[in-house]
Amino acid sequence: MGQPHKQTLERDLTQAIVEGAALRARPIAMTVAVIIPGLLPVMWGTGSEVMQRIAVSMVGGMITAPLLWMFVVPVVYLMIRR
Secondary structure (H helix, E strand, C coil): HHHHHHHHHHHHHHHHHHHHHHHHHHHHHHHHHHHHHHHHHHHHHHCCCCCCHHHHHHHHHHHHHHHHHHHHHHHHHHHHHH
């Protein structure tokens, strides 16, 4: 009797993780879509020699962090909960 209940809980947890990631996708994508174009003039604008290194690392972080947050973190959480 415990096995079907455990399967239901795992299915509910998986569904909650997928729904949570889907709910966060749009706000995260909108944030990235605004910040990256805002950093482009800092990277390639006139007098950008000083700030270019900072802007490049920020753009790299704005690309990788949301991907990790949307795909890796939910999978790791699911693995820990099992």
